[in-house]
Amino acid sequence: MPHHSRMINSKDRSKILIVDDEKEMVGYLSEYFVSRGYRVYAAVDGSEALRKVETLNPDVVLLDLLMPGIHGMEVLTRIKSSHPRTAVVIMTALINETVAEEALEAGADAYIAKPFNLEKIETLIRSVIDRYR
Amino acid sequence: MSEKVRKVLVVDDEEDFCSLTKQAIKAMTNFKVMTATDGRKAVSLAKKENPDVILLDIMMPGMSGSVVAEELLENPRTASIPIIFVTAIVKDSEIKDSDGMLGNRMFIAKPINVNNLLEKMHMVLGLPHVPKETSDEDGWFLT
Numbered sequence: 685m686p687h688h689s690r691m692i693n694s695k696d697r698s699k700i701l702i703v704d705d706e707k708e709m710v711g712y713l714s715e716y717f718v719s720r721g722y723r724v725y726a727a728v729d730g731s732e733a734l735r736k737v738e739t740l741n742p743d744v745v746l747l748d749l750l751m752p753g754i755h756g757m758e759v760l761t762r763i764k765s766s767h768p769r770t771a772v773v774i775m776t777a778l779i780n781e782t783v784a785e786e787a788l789e790a791g792a793d794a795y796i797a798k799p800f801n802l803e804k805i806e807t808l809i810r811s812v813i814d815r816y817r
Numbered sequence: 818m819s820e821k822v823r824k825v826l827v828v829d830d831e832e833d834f835c836s837l838t839k840q841a842i843k844a845m846t847n848f849k850v851m852t853a854t855d856g857r858k859a860v861s862l863a864k865k866e867n868p869d870v871i872l873l874d875i876m877m878p879g880m881s882g883s884v885v886a887e888e889l890l891e892n893p894r895t896a897s898i899p900i901i902f903v904t905a906i907v908k909d910s911e912i913k914d915s916d917g918m919l920g921n922r923m924f925i926a927k928p929i930n931v932n933n934l935l936e937k938m939h940m941v942l943g944l945p946h947v948p949k950e951t952s953d954e955d956g957w958f959l960t
Contacts, residue, residue, distance in 0.1 A: 726883070
């Protein structure tokens with residue numbers, strides 16, 4: 685077996701920022717994406733998300749729409765105006781086409797309703813990241 | 818022949834898990850075991866103590882295990898410390914099917930079978946591991 689450290693090539697891996705006020709959801713998604721080779725970061729509200737987008741410049745933000753404080757839609761708009769090449773995928777428990785369309789019009793790259801299948805979300809994340817490569 | 822004492826850092830926000838894991842490792846090896854119950858402490862302890870291997874829980878409040886791992890990788894002093902990630906959501910069968918490696922990282926599933934953990938640690942450290950008499954079925958588990 686080669687030395688462990690050589691197997692990790694952090695520069696090649698995509699950075700994902702998970703934004704959700706539900707800590708369980710953040711943990712769940714973090715574990716999954718770490719196991720899929722991503723560099724995983726998390727934020728529990730909109731202002732933390734905006735700060736982390738600045739410092740980390742992630743490839744993709746997985747953003748919950750309904751959070752206390754700054755609304756997800758506003759976080760989306762701000763990310764897209766400051767970092768147009770950062771992909772944003774909206775997630776929400778609200779199954780509402782109007783909200784989905786609104787998010788897409790505001791610049792979201794994709795939209796996914798909770799509860800979701802982890803493999804599907806990974807495929808989706810991969811495809812939106814590839815759009816900006 | 819005097820052998821170098823290997824240092825293990827166990828990181829989990831649950832204090833009970835840390836102390837049980839420490840007890841288990843100490844009972845079956847001569848490794849020195851350190852523990853940290855949050856990400857910030859884990860990073861500073863890793864920088865100070867330079868452990869030979871880190872057992873790292875991902876799901877922690879505040880600074881998550883994934884961020885701890887990235888910080889350690891970014892620092893040349895800690896970048897080469899092997900990490901075994903602890904997961905509660907990835908299935909044990911999937912980990913076994915992939916020889917413990919997922920996304921180029923080493924994983925172990927909770928509840929952790931102590932023999933399995935020690936085997937992984939010995940492998941990472943390049944040490945031979947002679948398992949004790951317990952089997953997977955009746956082994957000592959850490960949850």
